[in-house]
Amino acid sequence: MTPYCLPYQHASADLRLAFAALQERVYPELEPDEAPMHDPALEALSFFVMEGSRVVSYAAVVRFPLHHGEEIFQAAGLSCVATDPDHRGRGLGREVVGTATRAILHSDADIALFTCDRPLLPFYQGAGPWREAVKLRLVGNDKPGALNSDDLGKAVLLRLLSEKARHNAGLFNDTTVNLRFADGNFI
DSSP states (O other): OOOEEEEEGGGGGHHHHHHHHHHHHHTTOOOSSSSSOOOOOOOOOOEEEETTTTEEEEEEEEEEEEETEEEEEEEEEEEEEOOOOOGTSHHHHHHHHHHHHHHHHTTTTTTEEEEEEEHHHHHHHHHHOEEOOEEEESSSOSSSSBBBBBTTTEEEEEOOSSHHHOOOTTGSEEEEEOOOOOHHHHH
């Protein structure tokens, strides 16, 4: 099944509610939030599979400038990946992640990065393929208490896509990268 694709900002109110409902089914421990799932500044592109009026699998690609070292990179990453527990085992998650990853690979992004729960590493390594950046730590911003990959127990996945990124590969080894996101946002 080929996932649908559209900019999150262009999704209807009903479709955005369906995206949020999927997140609540998959992550019931999270507090429901009235805010949009994606900060408009991140230009989210939504990939999703529907059965009837229900979204059963979802992944977004977010884009942002990444200031690191003396360089500014165009970055993209996966966000809000989820497949309804009642629909797992059918390859839907692999399909939306694969399609979203291909969109990143065919974009003008210099680097691709995001975080995931450690038990999901084999899934992303197979669906991407994505590779763990063992010595890379992400922090949401430079404010006290900002979200960060270490405190959240997340693995960081990274792909250097452009010649510029590959030339500067050393900037992404054994370091902390400040995403400069708004409070509460993370990837």
